[in-house]
Amino acid sequence: MSPLHNLPEETLILLLKKKNQQAFSYLYDNYAGALYGVVCRIVTSTEHAEEVIQDVFVKIWKHVDLFDADKGRLYTWMINIARNTALDYRKSKGVMNEMKNQPLSNIVNTQEEQDQSQAERSARADFIGFRNILDKLKPECRILIDMAYYKGYTQQEIADELNVPLGTVKTRTKAAFLQLQQLLKEYR
Structure with a gap:
């Protein structure tokens, strides 16, 4: 168990703003699954979702100073970053072109995989x-x-x-x- 396990959110935020590696590792270990669930609902490819979740944590690390506890909780702030990053990724020209250039069989198979893994993604997103x-x-x-x-x-x-x-x-x-x-x- 991490020594940061029982820290109040305010203390965790202070450590993150000081760029404390242990605090960031704790944040990743405890929130990556939930944020990944949010990303997976928007970005359908597991491979792409993994790229997006990396981008999400880079943004959190770089922009933690912008977090304002008066406006909400840390988790809500991180969900918004995850959601917006996933939406930006999905709407990017490269992804749009990739989707347009797929054979019909790939699109159908992707939809079937999405339907089958919806319950799995919900379960991952629900660990909290x-x-x-x-x-x-x-x-x-x-x-x-x-x-x-x-x-x-x-x-x-x-x-x-x-x-x-x-x-x-x-x-x-x-x-x-x-x-x-x-x-x-x-x-x-």
Whole structure:
């Protein structure tokens, strides 16, 4: 067990801001699985997801000074970095061209692999119990969070997919976050 195991989050953050290697190793060991789960929901290739998770931890290391505890928890900040890095990767020209140039059989097989490994990715992402919290959300809220944060849809894409007005998506998303915030407070 790491000597950092029982440190308060504030102390861990101070150590990270001082570029303490042991604190960073602790952070990686304890959060890489959950962040990898977020990345895997957005980046479908395991090989690419591994590249993205490396980029995520490089960004965390380089930009830990930007973390503001008054705006949220460290884990939430890291999830946003992971999500945004994965979305940027998926939307990059190289990835888009690679996807366009695949034979149809590769695309079909990739979709089958995605469907089969969805449960595995959810299990990896849940080692901190976050899936249990999401399951307590109202179904319409859970769908929005899943589409926006795990699948990388924009609010407009969600509106198009669900065939509802954009304003409705924005209102429901706000409600979903308020409900999630309440559930997280109860979880502590």
